[in-house]
Amino acid sequence: MKSSTLSFLLAGLLLTGGVHASAADHVHASHAWIRVLPGDLPAGAYVTLQNDGDQPVALSGASSTVYADVMLHQSSTAGDMSRMTMVDALPVPAHGKAVLAPAGYHLMLMQANAPVKPGDTVRLTLSFTDGSTLATDFIARPANAMDAGDDHRGH
Numbered sequence: 011m012k013s014s015t016l017s018f019l020l021a022g023l024l025l026t027g028g029v030h031a032s033a034a035d036h037v038h039a040s041h042a043w044i045r046v047l048p049g050d051l052p053a054g055a056y057v058t059l060q061n062d063g064d065q066p067v068a069l070s071g072a073s074s075t076v077y078a079d080v081m082l083h084q085s086s087t088a089g090d091m092s093r094m095t096m097v098d099a100l101p102v103p104a105h106g107k108a109v110l111a112p113a114g115y116h117l118m119l120m121q122a123n124a125p126v127k128p129g130d131t132v133r134l135t136l137s138f139t140d141g142s143t144l145a146t147d148f149i150a151r152p153a154n155a156m157d158a159g160d161d162h163r164g165h
C-alpha cells in the first residue's frame with residue numbers, strides 16, 4: 011500500500027514538472043568539438059545549438075569534470091588586434107540557432123586535470139539561463155582544425 015501511494019505521488023510530481031519545459035528540452039547540439047592546443051594552453055570548444063522551441067533561450071556557460079574552469083567568451087578583432095571578452099549569455103532564438111566557432115563565440119576550457127588529445131571525447135554540460143542543462147559530447151581535434159571534421163559524415 012505504502013509503495014503504491016509513493017508511486018502515485020511521484021507520477022504527479024513528474025507531470026507537474028512537465029508543464030514548464032526547460033530550455034535544454036528544446037535545444038539540440040551538433041558539430042561539437044574542441045581545439046586542443048599544446049601544453050597547458052586553454053582549449054576552445056565549439057558547437058552549434060539549434061532551438062526547436064517557441065521561446066528564445068540563452069546559453070550561460072558550461073562545466074566539465076575534465077577542466078577546472080570553463081568560460082563563455084567572444085573573440086573579436088579591432089584593427090589588427092584580436093581580443094576575447096566574457097559573455098554572460100548567448101541567445102538562441104526561437105526556431106533558430108547559435109553557432110560557436112573559431113574567431114567568434116567559444117567556450118574556453120582551462121586547467122585540464124588530465125591530458126586531452128585529438129580523438130578523445132570530452133563531455134561538457136552546457137547550462138542555460140533558466141538553470142537547465144544539456145550534457146554534450148565534444149570530439150577533441152588537433153590545433154590546426156577549423157571545424158568538427160564531421161561535415162560529410164552520415165550524409
Ligand SMILES: [Cu+2]
Pocket residue numbers: 083084094116117118
Ligand atoms: Cu576565450
